[in-house]
Amino acid sequence: MNPSPMLRAAMIAIGSQYSADSSDKKKGRDLHDRCLKLLEWRDLKGSTEPDRLCDFQAMFLIEVLSQYRARRAAKVLSSRFDKVYHKAVEDCRSATSKAAELLASLAQLEQVTPEHWTSWVELATWQHLFLSCYILESQQPLLLAREALQSLIHDSRFDIPFPAHGSLWDAASPIEWAAAAQQYPYTPSYVDEVTSTSLPRPLDTFQSSVILAVHYSRHKTSTPYMSSSTTSSLEHLLDDAPATKRMLSVAKLVQVTPIRALLAVACESWIFSEKVATAQAFAVLKTTLRTWIAQLWSTSETEGAPIREALKLSIDILQQAVSEQRDRIPLEMGTDMSIFFAALVLWAITVAATTRTKAAHQKARQQNRRPSNSESPPIFSPTTWASAPPTSSSTSTSTSQPHSPIISATPENPLLSHAQIIINTISFLTDTLAMSDTTASTPQHLADHARRQTGCISLLLWVKLRLRGVPLEDQSGAAADASSLGLGELLEGVVGSIETILKKGWGDWGI
Incomplete structure (x- = not known):
């Protein structure tokens, strides 16, 4: 309800890259430069104010632009991204179980309150932030041909959570949220639990992105290419969005090509x-x-x-x-x-x-x-x-x-x-x-x-x-x-x- 100006600017800068007007893209890049300068100023100033969830979201979006559309392209993931990633891991550990408990309790609730909904939204937001960081990290060797390194969270022994269906995320009211949750009575909490039988319906775009990031990871790969690409038993569940199709194809391509x-x-x-x-x-x-x-x-x-x-x-x-x-x-x-x-x-x-x-x-x-x-x-x-x-x-x-x-x-x-x-x-x-x-x-x-x-x-x-x-x-x-x-x-x-x-x-x- 009270969005951060920097988060708003980062969202506009991302959106500008999908405009057909080249001047919009340039303005978005200018906004990105301003956001970077503001973050650098905050770091130099040594602000004592705690970072809010919206601040971490803004830093993530700014990192995405730094990797793919910046005036000067980033050569590695930044230390600022590292900070966001590890913070999201910390909060996501408890958020995953709490969000699952909230959804499980809906059947026993006589009336869904706005408090139930807003609590789930915040928990799901931390989970989405972590998963978005994980996806961006997985794209480094796949889309930017960088050396395959161990994940920044490799030592955390953290199971990758599986997000609820997008219809819950997109709900505009507690009633819509509860109705969407009833349509998906069972969703695995973690990616390792996802099977063809546990999810008979097609995945949404974000769920598909998570599956692709986990199943087609190039971390720790020492050879320049593989003898054949990975074949996941979940491929038929991926959604048919152009972005998903392209990501699946390029993930397989990079596996069998000395890119x-x-x-x-x-x-x-x-x-x-x-x-x-x-x-x-x-x-x-x-x-x-x-x-x-x-x-x-x-x-x-x-x-x-x-x-x-x-x-x-x-x-x-x-x-x-x-x-x-x-x-x-x-x-x-x-x-x-x-x-x-x-x-x-x-x-x-x-x-x-x-x-x-x-x-x-x-x-x-x-x-x-x-x-x-x-x-x-x-x-x-x-x-x-x-x-x-x-x-x-x-x-x-x-x-x-x-x-x-x-x-x-x-x-x-x-x-x-x-x-x-x-x-x-x-x-x-x-x-x-x-x-x-x-x-x-x-x-x-x-x-x-x-x-x-x-x-x-x-x-x-x-x-x-x-x-x-x-x-x-x-x-x-x-x-x-x-x-x-x-x-x-x-x-x-x-x-x-x-x-x-x-x-x-x-x-x-x-x-």
Whole structure:
């Protein structure tokens, strides 16, 4: 009823990131900067006033923005977040049992009073704060490719509580709350107690986020990737919200992909804002990536090779994102990194295929002692694709029958329109999915491979426009520069990495 000004500001700053207006995003980032300065001032002043629940909530939301949308991206979780996390753990221990007791007592109560409701709301709020901290911590290796570390609460031996259904949380009165509680007479208190039989109904979005954070944690993982992704018996209970679907896919993708090696190679020894320490460490990462990709062409690998699973997951992520853009569904903070990861998987495979295809055709020419007539004109210029694409397209340079309408640029029309980029991207994903179900070792005609390169270029351009929030109606991509004003350092760095990849072309990647 009397909201904290800083909590209000943090909520507005979060909400601004879902606005289609780039100036709103910039204002939200400015609000975030003000909140950070206020918190720093409070720390320096050494305020003796005890922090309230709303203060901890505000600090959590400010941390979320610091991780994903700040003017200067955070490199680690802050000590302020550590404080919120541990405070939430302390209060959540007793809050979980008390909240369960309150819900259990509803059947014996003749009349539900506002006091019962407000008491449960406060207990549930502490629980939600703790779980939100746990989810944000679990996202560090999954969405930001940070080293998998032990949880900040690993030594607390704390069982992860399971939240009540969202209908209780969203109730606007004691009567609504009691009615919602009667619809869910039994809810496990802890995640370890959740089974398909204990929860026959689908989970809500927040419950699904908790399950994903627990079942797909990358804490204490020492290997760069797993042989196969985790399969939870609760997956069929997860809700069907776009955010949940994307988080499940990217959690699985990161498990079977050496994501740090992939980023380091694609971003030329950078993993977002983290510089690879030494040339030797970079060489190890490049070897890891090369070994992972080589499984795609290995005759000894089974269908379940990590690279094959990563390929299919990446296509699924990207096809979902293309569909959501058509339906005007915004990308969420954090999980928007999934389309970048997925695009890099397809890019790395295309780079490796380029190397193999060139080597195979060079060997064939040497054996035949005559030039091959199958080579297509070059469709990739180091400078052609540097900026967001305006104008139109033209005919394909491929001399073979195309599987789908991927249109390449020509010297006369060097840039593709936004619409053609999307068409190329959809066709590229469809073709790649079809190829993923067959052996990838089949030699490719150079003209067919050129089409795949064109499709991959279009995919990278589409990811760049999507992350910048350029709408479908903007056929020229002219809003790209304006849209980038509120992205923050993390996404601006991602967009810059894509531009660098496009400028460099297909050679000299070492994979």
